[in-house]
Amino acid sequence: MGTIKRIVLAGGGTGGHIYPALALLDRIKERYPDVEYLYVGTQKGLESQLVPKRGIPFKSVEIQGLKRSLSLENIKAAWLMLSSTQKAKAILREFKPDIVVGTGGYVCAPVLLAASRLGIPTLIHEQNSVAGITNKFLARHVDIIATCFQEVATDFKNNETKIRYTGNPRGQEVILTPKDDLIIQKQFELNPTLPTVLVFGGSRGAPGINQATIQAIDFMKDKPYQLILATGQGHYQTVMDQLKQDLGELPSNCRVVAYIENMPAIFRQIQLVVCRSGATTLTELTALGLPSILIPSPYVTNNHQEHNALALVNHHAAKMIKEDQLDGKNLFNAIDQVLTNPNQLQQMAENAKALGITNSSDLIISAIESIIK
Template structure:
């Protein structure tokens, strides 16, 4: 990023889920490391997670009122149109006051009024699509913005009319995660460490995934006497109930945890992970080269988690169990197979690592530089 006497001013927008927020924060952190003169403003919704997360990160936050459009005929869509109009007006006010050099949207319906307002004010704009299938908001914004940053090649198919705008940059979270770990441990899955018990991590996200917890624990006796340890991260909403139910009866090689705060470090001690296939999760797995069994959530827009997972499965970097096929038996059978075939598991980790884009934040910064200085 070129240094000037004037600070670089960047507006970020994204919300609804952590998958839209954390890439933005990772980009902010890298920009602070590479540019001593940079200022941020985050525009989001008070109803999403972003206000708390962004404020805790120390980034100025402003909000607009907006809601997603219903896919069926509904009177609420009339209100959505009204809120969109008023949110665009409010966003224009914020943008005129802050006078940014570039506006970046990382997903979620709150981006629609903010990025659209920026294009009307002739401010350079970028949208970032983290998934293998484009979200509705990014599809809407694609025709207006200057650049479309993508994480997976597959998503180009959703932006065929705008191919000249597309840049493959990856997910800034990958670079952040890679920088957090001890590089000496990166070959942990390629070494048969002496006196180290193999580790399987089962996690459904910070709030947990009930179907995954049930499959992991309902027939807990299936894990007994396995030559590896199993850690089930239940999520904050389910830990107390499950711990009370199972703590006295599960095998000694099975451990329950509520939440893991240092996930990158935990992943480096993991031989196999069973998890969902959200964009941020896959970014972390490919950044570090962790073999995985993916169980896509079927409750997401456009079934994008299954399409995310298929990107890894097609490259033999992961195995997949659809939730409709998930039982205790299928889960244990799949875990047993991979834990018993070390070479296959190691190859999966190697293939995952080759998919990772570990300089994603720097690529994004180059894209900002290109846009700000040349548009």
């Protein structure tokens, strides 16, 4: 087993690719306090903001994805791939890492390809149940493919021997969040002893989910449970104006906020979640054993959120409402049916927990140690 002395992490574009890398790095730093590390991303991606804020050395390459139709942009993308691979080689030669880990996004293509050509051990991490185009491309070049859903193995044909089912490092991170039994009361002035459902549509919110929840709230008066809706910063005032127009006054068992910064801490005191089915969110839900009603985003590549959701639905850990079937009545009925059935709620929680991997970072570290020269 090798020792991790220097590591390069690459991943970008969205938080779903960045947060697992940061969670893994935090665990590596605990295990190897003297480790040196470098993050490679793009200047356009969210990583250019998040990574330097953590005090992590950051370097960038320029890359873009291919268009589905023939265009001059694809010629530019091919040129950027070649030039960024050369730049990545220079970065890696200078830093001399023991391992290069890619957690998704276009930036992984040149960085992991450069590492492979330089003979540096490599690992890619696929968070979704449907593999991204970059990870499919890299599969034959890398040493290990770490996955979060067993279903994704079919996307890596001819590379099955490289697959390690590790889960998502975010899961191991979230279970370490301290529990506060009174956080619902302190943060939202709600009853900490009542079952609570949390509804949100991602960090930016989702208009469809917000609209259905506005309609559902009208059915929730005098129900023996309570609801919190996080609208997203850009949608908050619109939602509040419509609630005032439609209901006049918000029911005493409902709260509406723009954004929740300490989501993992809130998760620990919630009984049911209504949300999208992005990979990082599902990792958190299964790690904590949280039942959910999933509303997959229809605006993602390869419809991967629906596939993610089905991985939980098929194990009776969640229910799913497709966007085109989402309205206030359907949403209310789904929430009401689960929260007024304690046995079903408990079974869903147990099933969700059974799908969670709570030592994901340690599993990935073990995989890394096994291939370090």
